[in-house]
Amino acid sequence: MNYQKIITSIQNQLSSIQYTGKVASYIPELETIKATKFGMHLHCINSGHYHFGDNTEKFSIQSISKVFALTKAMLLLGDELFERVDVEPSGDPFNSLVQLEYESGIPRNPFINAGALVVCDVLVSKLENPKNDLLDFIQKLADNKNIAINRKVFDSEKKHSYRNMSLLNLMKSFGNIKNDIDIVLDLYIHLCSIEMSCEELSKAFMVYANGGKLLYNQEQIIPSRKVKRINAIMLTCGFYDEAGEFGFRVGLPGKSGVGGGIVALYPGQYTVTVWSPPLNPKGNSELGMYSLEQLTTLTGLSIF
């Protein structure tokens, strides 16, 4: 497979594509990012790295961090976790309260906000220093100590978290949040505020493409059975209310964030991260979706 040629072809196509999406604006720190930023970084298990654009520039990973949080919680808690959060696609916007009320405070899956908040509640219960422990875990996955939060993003998210507070209080009223609401929210926002580059994300997600082993030292840090489950959840629930469209057009497990990043992976083959801030109406990076669709089309590789 000539990956370099494929990546170059995508780069060439993008120069002529006009995006219509909008950069996330609910906090000022995200809105100031230049809409024309674009990075792509493909990390192949057997054949190394292919990339172009702003692939080494750090950006706010936002909801992509939910995959790390879920992984850590699954390592700490086992299947009990899934009594408190389901694994079904939601059919509703990522921050909807409606489903939660109809289903008695059990979020549909760990990648909608409510579900990620339950995951954070588990982490608060189980970890001494949840913020540090999670950051350590991500740094280990990425083999990189230089991963941290953006303090401005953190502070700004804190000021705009009414809807997440609403979700937390509703779930607390159903008994599905065990810890103090402020502490759980603090961890959640901390995770959303982490900054990483395309290159770093592709490296950190390699564990999911490599059966639970770190590629750089082959240490098995996640049981392969759990990795498969996380990949399945990414495929069915990783793209808000557009998971079906992504499975349909791209056909890879993955996770997006409102910072404009999307990570996807082909088990046994590669991880790939794209970053382009303008979002489509469903909240996923418009050019990111397009690039990944091109990648699976041009490589002819698809899990389907």
Place this chain on the structure above:
Amino acid sequence: MNYQKIITSIQNQLSSIQYTGKVASYIPELETIKATKFGMHLHCINSGHYHFGDNTEKFSIQSISKVFALTKAMLLLGDELFERVDVEPSGDPFNSLVQLEYESGIPRNPFINAGALVVCDVLVSKLENPKNDLLDFIQKLADNKNIAINRKVFDSEKKHSYRNMSLLNLMKSFGNIKNDIDIVLDLYIHLCSIEMSCEELSKAFMVYANGGKLLYNQEQIIPSRKVKRINAIMLTCGFYDEAGEFGFRVGLPGKSGVGGGIVALYPGQYTVTVWSPPLNPKGNSELGMYSLEQLTTLTGLSIF
């Protein structure tokens, strides 16, 4: 891979498993089927057939027929189809009107009843003899002229189709049904009433595991791009409100029916059909789910 040993192991486990599900009872013809029926038929591209139990006994395929209908409609219409039916998981029961009303008559996906009815409407518009043409298509996929409907099931479903009539009328009020409601419903029920055995279904679904080519003569009858899309929709939407659970536990594209059948497939490797009438509360075969989970666990093969 010693498939025979794996299949035998599943057969042995099943003898000691107690099911708690209930056979579908909304029409008398389904209710009379013996709950203890069980068949499994694994059809491998490279290594032939492995099976046990009632794998050659015909049963009512019900919603499994929605895959055939979707395929035919995609061959006839192209991407316009997806302006009339979405490809997102529903998060609601298979026959819910709520989503349809909130989303202006556009069904969430082609495997909920509303979506399959829109697909049938397309087939009525495009085909001379929709019933015969569909049956011919399925017979060709299965390389078997001996596939037909069960007339008693057909007549009985006709008498219990108020909810489908409700869906059709609601979509007609939104302009998303073009033909006479009775004709569309007639085709829909015709497809649900088809009877096939596990063996026949595994053969008919081989086209989806084989990149769109018939395995028995290598004729490409579905473009590979469309096969991938159909597989993606099966994975994200093939199990009513339990698609996530199935992806999570089994990790294969597939489709279930209330007759107790489930077909699943591993692209490039195999198709497998299980049949066991008792259904879990979400409407999927309880022992069928269990058997498929065992299959992917014991083979170690998973698309994730």
Place this chain on the structure above:
Amino acid sequence: MNYQKIITSIQNQLSSIQYTGKVASYIPELETIKATKFGMHLHCINSGHYHFGDNTEKFSIQSISKVFALTKAMLLLGDELFERVDVEPSGDPFNSLVQLEYESGIPRNPFINAGALVVCDVLVSKLENPKNDLLDFIQKLADNKNIAINRKVFDSEKKHSYRNMSLLNLMKSFGNIKNDIDIVLDLYIHLCSIEMSCEELSKAFMVYANGGKLLYNQEQIIPSRKVKRINAIMLTCGFYDEAGEFGFRVGLPGKSGVGGGIVALYPGQYTVTVWSPPLNPKGNSELGMYSLEQLTTLTGLSIF
């Protein structure tokens, strides 16, 4: 009370009021009515008639007929009726399926379409000739043999009844429609197609202002207890999703129709009918609402 002066004052105000509403257009026969038509007819128990404009011109009474149907069904069935249709305001549009699905086929009240269809089902079960019997009943209330349906409206409604068919089929699937769907729909549309003038409606509704007695001969044809209940339902449910607003601004029991008519009544005092085709976004006559608000403000009479 100088009713004539009050009515004249309203007439004068209306000449300078600009409406922004739209004439109902879902069937051509309603759309052709001139938007500038306006009639008002106040019928006082003690002091006779006050009116202006097109008060003697017949128009399509549409949903106003639901009051007559409910009354007849209450006379035939007693409180059992309210096991099949509730008496709560709906909080949803008049033709919504959502509530019906969540509440197992029991309509919220007899004035939303679903509820009126259940009422018609009761009438079909209990009456020999439901269409004639209802028309006789209305003619008796109005002391007027010259009340009939508009055949063009009837035929046109028949062609645009997909949503009502959807409601009927959904309720039939829940067992809350006992008769053939077509027969129930036929009666429902028949009632909606009746034409009456403001004058005739004010006379026919006098029975509700007069404790169940016909004013013209003092025959008690509805028990006073049932009249009170019907009035209560009119107040809480008579204006689609705007019942609260009407209670708040006007404060009288009443019923509106998409033909632009509104009948209201003050128990022991008067009935009043207004007719102005342009509807506000909630489906009630815009100038009709305004005129009735003026009437209760200027008379200083209000049940509150």
Place this chain on the structure above:
Amino acid sequence: MNYQKIITSIQNQLSSIQYTGKVASYIPELETIKATKFGMHLHCINSGHYHFGDNTEKFSIQSISKVFALTKAMLLLGDELFERVDVEPSGDPFNSLVQLEYESGIPRNPFINAGALVVCDVLVSKLENPKNDLLDFIQKLADNKNIAINRKVFDSEKKHSYRNMSLLNLMKSFGNIKNDIDIVLDLYIHLCSIEMSCEELSKAFMVYANGGKLLYNQEQIIPSRKVKRINAIMLTCGFYDEAGEFGFRVGLPGKSGVGGGIVALYPGQYTVTVWSPPLNPKGNSELGMYSLEQLTTLTGLSIF
């Protein structure tokens, strides 16, 4: 009218009626109230007081306080208030988030929790000392300085206010709460924690039966137009999801609370308060509803 005889008759009937309802248990302070408590106090404009049972014992007025809060807000703000809270019946439980999410943070009416919280937000914006000012207002209506909150109830409600916090945060995310959430919630709980007896409530509500004038000194403290509107809202929205049933069976404007109290009124005639802690499944006092239905039946007086 022989009110004494009617009241005695109700008292006699109650001794043989078995209730099936349950005392509110979401906070321990309400659960400890004896289920057999019963008080009734009828206060007639022209003919004085009729009562029996525990009519002078104070109980937690809970949601009945929402009428006082709404009145004060309407005096302070005028019709702008109704841009932030609607006046339609809700068709949903009193503390539902679903409606609020679908309707962009505008509560359906001022008597569901969300609406009362918006009213409290207005009071926080407009008043120097909202808690004291409201208590002064209620004391003036009741002509009684001996009205205060129950501190234990207040503290206990504070600890069980997750759902109200959820509502507040959701509305804040839509911009419909202007003040600090904790301050608004504090005022809301303060009002719910007020204790009054049947006698005191009947006296305090007399202003709504008397056209806005205090009966004891004929001071007009609420414009009559606003009183009518408040009465209309009480009739259409005063009984959670059972407003229609109450209008249908009782036919008076009123307001209930989970403490088991119900106040109702007949404009120009009387106010009446009943107190009986066991609640029916919709959250209204079971025997209270029954007693008021008897009252309007036996008096033959009804606004309908």
